[in-house]
Each structure stands twice: as structure tokens, then as C-alpha cells.
Amino acid sequence: MNRVKVLQAWLWCVSLWPCWLSHAVPLDCKDETGSLIQCTSISQEKLLDRVIQHAELIYRVSEESCTLFEQMFVPYPLHALRNQGGTMCHTKPFPIPGSKSEIQQISDKWLLHSVLMLVQSWMEPLIYLQTTLNRYDDAPDTLLNKTKWVSDKLLSLEQGVVVLIRKMLDEGILTPSIFEHTLTPYDEPSPEIPESVLRDYNLLICFKKDAHKMETFLKLLKCRQSNKLSCLSY
């Protein structure tokens, strides 16, 4: 009987072997035509580089969007708000250290998770931002395109970070978001333009700051990957 059980167990294992493979590869690889092909593997360094490039691009585009919005809709005296870095950013509940020394002491795991959390926290507000910007009468197309582009890129960034987490931290995250967003619920946009303008402006400023955070964390991670000694705090 043992032999039979062993044989059954072995048969089960053999039959379920493709399933394990599929589990191991959560991403479906598709070529240009859309048919499923075997995914090409990529090294961790390259993946990290690509993720960093994504983050840099997002950061630059966010800065351009903020500037565009500022020039179009924000009165000049309020341009100084930008320097303040956005006072009421919604990710306040999530404490992120600000000093370099503190950041250097953050672990890789924490870094990656922070990035992931940031990315996920901004997906919904960006969609909201697109809808609000469409309501403006003379919103430039470039601004709308940029916000749309940013939201798309954010998705791909999230995917990359997830893969990184799995690879670097050997953790499997199957669901996109495991952290509860403590976002401030946004009401319907008020008909008064100035309030929405300020709000959107603040949103853009906060997004730019958070994008900078993402980029900084990822670069620090990269630095640690390549040369650990120089990146550690002195």
C-alpha cells in the first residue's frame, strides 16, 4: 500500500507540475501579436535599472505637469506654494523618514515596500486628476497627455516593483495591493474653480514629491546592490 500511495503522490506531483510552473511565473508574457510566448528572463540588475528609469521618467513628467498647471491656472503669488512641497499630501499617515541618514538606515525590504506603497497610493488620485483636468476649459493637451501617461507608467512601475520584491526579497505578492490605503476621500469637485485649482495644484505638488521619493529610494537600492560600502551611512 505504501508503494501505491507513493506512486499516487508521485503521479499527483507530476500532474501538478505545470501548475507550479505557472505559479512561479505570475506574469504572462506576450509578444507583439498577443500570443503567449515563453517569457524571456531578465537579470535583477537590469530590472532594477529599468525600474529606476521608470521612476526617473515619472518624476520628470510630474514636474513638468506641475509647472504647466502652475503657469496656466495658478496665480503668481501662489507659486510659492510649490516651495512648501505640498502641505496636505494624503500620504501623511504613512511616515517616511526624510533625512538622509535615516533613509540610509532603511532596509532594502522597507525601501521596496515603501516604493510599492507609494505607487499604489497614487493610482487612484491620478485617475481623479485626469477627470478634473478634463473639466478645465483651456487645459492644454500636453498636460492631459502627461497625466495619462504618468498613470499608465505607474502601473508598469508597480509591476516591476512587484517582481523586484519577489526576486530580491523572495516574497510572493499575488495581489496588487495588500496595504490599505488611508486616502482622504475626495468629494465631488466643487463648482468653484479656485478651490479645485488649489486642490489640483496641491495634488500635483504632492505627486511630484512622492515621485522624487520613489526615485531616491530606488537609486539607493541600486547603489546598495552595486557597492554596499559607499552607500551606507558614514
Add this chain to the structure above:
Amino acid sequence: MAYSLSLGLLYLGLLCGNGLVSARSELFTPDPSRGPHFTGCRSREQETFRCWWSAGIFQNLTEPGALRVFYQTKNALLSEWQECPDYTHTVKNECYFNKTFTHIWTSYCIQLRSVRENITYDETCFTVENIVHPDPPIGLNWTLLNVSRSGLHFDILVRWAPPPSADVQMGWMSLVYQVQYRVRNASHWEMLDLESGTQQSIYGLHTDKEYEVRVRCKMSAFDNFGEFSDSILVHVAQIPSKESTFPTMLVLIFGVIGLVILLVLLIFSQQQRLMVIFLPPIPAPKIKGIDPELLKNGKLDQLNSLLSSQDMYKPDFYHEDPWVEFIQLDLDDPPEKNESSDTQHRLGLSRSGSSHVLNFKSDDDSGRASCYDPEIPNPEDLASLLPGHSGRGDNHPLVSRSISSIPDLGVQQTSEVEETPIQTQPAVPSWVNMDFYAQVSDFTPAGGVVLSPGQLNSSPEKKKEEENEKKIQFQLVSDGAYTSENTARQLSTEVPPSPGPEQGYQTFPTQAVEGNLWNGEYLVSTSDSQIPYLLPEAPPAPILPPVSDYTVVQEVDAQHSLLLNPPSLQPAICPHSPNKHLPAMPTMPMGYLTPDLLGNLTP
């Protein structure tokens, strides 16, 4: 909630709007008109930052400690105001925040307070990354990329290193750089685009010009540039390349070759001229004293004088015997000339006669040479036909005919020609009455022929007979269109060779007579002032012993005059008989004898 949010933002904006602008820029110059205020805050490496303030007009607050700085981080909405962690001792009015107090992604608000009076003179808020002014890059150097072909331009590659204070490697600061250059001591700097790397190439610089290059950097996505690095000098000397001289040499060579080719072409095209210049042609044989041009364009009198001096032209006078033609004319139309004088008859143009003898050629030789012009030609035209006029062509023998107005013609001719063929003017009245034929009575030593005047008064019958005889005689000559040698000689004996003003028989060179063809053409020379008739002249000389009518020509001397046998050989053989019968000749004429002559010879 939304309302409170928006209101808070508005309030904040209005509150900080006044002072925030100053915190943004690089203002270090204190405003003396204001009270105590912040002059600026800066961070060099995003890890520490400093703030400066000024007392302004409140001079009583300049002592240290009178003004104090308080700051508040806005991580949490409500936080305490803390005093500046470090007042820099070496620098006046400076507050230094070290690493532990510097938090990025957080906004700071600082206040300038006078503690004693508990007055807040100034407040400003910022985030650290927005006040970062990076240090200038270091290690700026350049390398030559290439020099243009002409040697006038060159390109360089400029390299630098990021500032050491900025932690670029960790990614703490992502810097972008800006390179500027200018010609040395110029006023305007050329700015290039932002470069995220640490090198940049500059194109299109001029050689022999000194350039200054400098670089500065800033954080990407931020606006604050740092200070400029020290300028470096770039200079590339212009190298006079060998290649630059090469084209000039080629140009020279090609230019010389082109010139040579041109010269050769010129020489070949102007070969004839050059040959004439360098190798003068051998002069063609010329007639002494006569310019060939003169013959073409010269005047009649000049040519006449020229030709008369030439002996060789004299025989030309005797080439033609138009008087024979003239005689022929008379024979053809005797009855028509009754009224007109003999001379006129001789000289005049009968309409029918002219058809035979007159060859009036027009200038355009259109093949109608033989056609006669029934019109009476102008005296001028006739005169032009005379040999003195070259305009009437070379081929056409000229006719010396005078038309009715003899005196006019004579006048014309005397004006043009030295010797007019019609010099009968003075003798017009004299020979009109004379017979046409006269007997040669004697020879002058000069070679002239003396005609017997007695024949003039002979009876008309005898005249006629004489005329007939003469006519026959001359007919002999005219028949057959040629004359024999002997007859020519005979005829020539009777004609003096002198071309004097008096008319007489003109001698013919025997050769020329034979060569003549009687096509109605006449050859008349200029000095052939001949009227083809015999002019008897009054012989004043004593009558010589009777001379036979015919004499054998002994020889022709150098002057083309005929030497005759002396008449003494036949003293009494031939009595001078008025009859012009052909007497028995003492000497047998040698040569050809016509049957008539033969008949006469028989005694």
C-alpha cells in the same frame, strides 16, 4: 473637510505669499529699507542648510542674540517651534542646520523673532530640496576632437566631475549640468543644453581664438543652479597645413597649361599673319616704276605717262588694226555717209556697222558680250572705252570711236588722254577734203612717212581709182582675217612708227597682227591715237626721187621700226604714176603673194 482644506490652503498662501518669494531666490543682499528679515536659505548637498538674516534698519538689534530664529517642521500639522540648532559663530547672522535637523520632503517654516519684544519680524517656509544649490563641478578639462579641413574650425570635448559634496552615486542627488563658453573677454556667454552626463562636446569653434569654458549644475527637476566652476581656456593654433598650399600649386599649374594651350591656338589661328611678320614674303616681281595699285586706281594721265615711258608697252599700240575695221565699215555702208564728212563717217558709228564692229561692253558681263547696243553710246562711255580707262574691264578691247560730235570728243579726250586718238581737230578741215588714200612719197630720216600731196588734187576719178585700189589693197589685208608677213611689212613701211600728233599709218608688229582675231573686237592702246585712216600730210619736204609703192622690209630695228630697202636700188623702175596700179615691182616680194599681186607682177 474639503472646505477647510481649501480655506487652509488659501490662508497659507496669502500668509506666505509675501515672504516666500525671497526664500526662493539667491538673495543675499539685505534690504536696508526693511526691518529684520531673512536674506536667504541655502543647501549645498541636500543634507544640511543654512539661513541668513539681516537686522535691516533696526540697528539696535544688530548685537548677537537680539534676533533669534525659530523653525518648525511641517510633518505634522501641529508641531512646536524650535530654535535654531546652531548659530554659526564665524559668520554673522547665520543659522546652520546639520544633518540631523535636515529632512527632505518636509517643509520647514522659520521665523525671525526678537525675543525681548516678542515680535516676529519675518517668516518663511520651504522644503529643503527646493533650496538646494549644488556646488560647482570640479575637474573641468577639454580634449580636441577634430579640426576642420580648412583648418579654421575645431571641435572639443569638455569633461568634468560632479561636485564632491553631492552624493550622486547613491542617487541622493541627480544632477544636470550646463556648459557655457565664450570668446575670451567677450560679453556674451554661449549656453548649451542641459546635460545629465559629465561630458559634452562643443562644435564649431574658431582656431586662433581663445575661448573660456565653464560649467554649473543643478538638481534635475529643480530650478536652482549652483555656482559656476572656474573657467578654462581653450585655444587651438591655426596650422598652415600643407594641403592648403597644394591646391594653389595645382591652380598655378593648370593656369600655366591653359595659357600655353591658348598661345598655341592663337599661333595656329593667326599663322598666316605671324608668318608674314616673322618671315616676310619675298617680293614679287614688279614692273619698275609702275605700281600695280596704280593700274587699278590710277588716273589716265598718270598711267599714260607711265606706260609711254615703257617701251614694252609700245607694241601694244600696234596690236590692233582698227583702221582696217574701220575700212570695213566704210565698205559696208558707203551710201549712207554722203552727207556726213568722211571723218565722221569713218569715225561715226553707223547703226549697222556698229553692229559688226562696235563691241560695247557693259560692266556686267552677263553673256551678252556680243550683243550690240543699238543706242548710240555716250561720248563719255566711249571715252571710257579708250584704253586709258581701266574701269571698262581688262578683257574687253576698247574701241576708239568717236561719235558725231568730234570736237566734243576731242575735247574730252584731250583732257583725259595725253594723246587723243582723234587729233584730227586741227586737221579736220584739211583732210576732209583730202583723199582717203595717199601715196607715200618719201621717208623722213626720223622714220616718218611723207605722203605725196599731189594726190590730193587728183581727179576724182583717179581718186576713186585710188580709193578702189586702196580698198582692194586693204581688202586683201582684211580678207581672211589675217595678214601675211610681207603684206604686213609692206603696210608697215607705209606707216610711220612715230606716234606723233600727226596721223599716219601705224605699224603693226607682225606678231601681234597674226595673233589678232577679228571678232569685232579691237585692241587699242592709249597712245594709239589712231584714226584708222590715212592722213596725208602736206609734205613740205622736197620730193624725193620717186619711190616705188612697195618696199620690202629689210628688218625691224630695236625700236620696232621697219627698215626698208633703200629706194636707190630701183631708181627708175617705177615712175611715180598717179595711178595706183600696182606696178611691176623691182623686187620680187618674198613670201606670200596673192593672186592679184601675182597678176600685177606680170609685166
